Amino acid sequence: xxxxxxxxxxxxxxxxxxxxxxxxxxxxxxxxxxxxxxxxxxxxxxxxxxxxxxxxxxxxxxxxxxxxxxxxxxxxxxxxxxxxxxxxxxxxxxxxxxxxxxxxxxxxxxxxxxxxxxxxxxxxxxxxxxxxxxxxxxxxxxxxxxxxxxxxxxxxxxxxxxxxxxxxxxxxxxxxxxxxxxxxxxxxxxxxx
Numbered sequence: 001x002x003x004x005x006x007x008x009x010x011x012x013x014x015x016x017x018x019x020x021x022x023x024x025x026x027x028x029x030x031x032x033x034x035x036x037x038x039x040x041x042x043x044x045x046x047x048x049x050x051x052x053x054x055x056x057x058x059x060x061x062x063x064x065x066x067x068x069x070x071x072x073x074x075x076x077x078x079x080x081x082x083x084x085x086x087x088x089x090x091x092x093x094x095x096x097x098x099x100x101x102x103x104x105x106x107x108x109x110x111x112x113x114x115x116x117x118x119x120x121x122x123x124x125x126x127x128x129x130x131x132x133x134x135x136x137x138x139x140x141x142x143x144x145x146x147x148x149x150x151x152x153x154x155x156x157x158x159x160x161x162x163x164x165x166x167x168x169x170x171x172x173x174x175x176x177x178x179x180x181x182x183x184x185x186x187x188x189x190x191x192x193x
Contacts, residue, residue: 033053035053035159035187036052036053036187040191047092047141047144048139049077049138049139049157050139051135051157051187052136053073053075053134053159056073056134057134065126067102067104068102068104071099071100071162073098073133075098075158077092077157078090078156079093079153080153081152082152082190094141096136097162098133100133109123109126111123115140116139148193150193151192152191155189155191156186156187158183159184160184
């Protein structure tokens with residue numbers, strides 16, 4: 001009976017240590033990554049938004065990208081009209097994806113964007129590729145005709161790293177790669193049109 005009790009306590013101790021070890025990096029990186037530098041402007045036709053996500057690249061993530069693992073950031077942008085005595089009205093929802101893929105043979109970073117139609121840019125400098133991944137520039141959120149003059153609005157923005165899809169023979173690594181996943185908190189930016 002005593003030996004059985006020791007095994008149980010030991011198993012619980014190992015499980016608690018593993019849980020602590022593997023859960024802390026996720027929380028740390030998720031708390032570090034955040035949305036910043038939001039700018040809302042407009043053209044005669046559309047509401048445009050600019051922003052970036054900061055502190056989103058960890059050393060583990062950089063190593064995975066340099067090993068050729070495709071990495072995708074998904075940005076969610078929501079536009080609401082603030083209303084008194086009623087629930088706020090959702091005007092628009094945009095989902096934007098930026099994907100980086102490093103060609104280890106050619107030593108070129110390919111960054112694909114979904115906003116404004118599918119397009120791909122090439123970079124030889126990793127820092128420039130990281131900037132392209134984390135910056136969202138001039139995305140059309142909604143047609144300007146959907147907004148009314150002198151009304152209150154707010155934009156909510158969130159970023160997250162999509163789950164990494166590895167080739168079949170590398171799936172056992174997925175658990176460890178998932179430790180650098182992140183998701184920012186919602187960032188709200190109020191404005192009056």
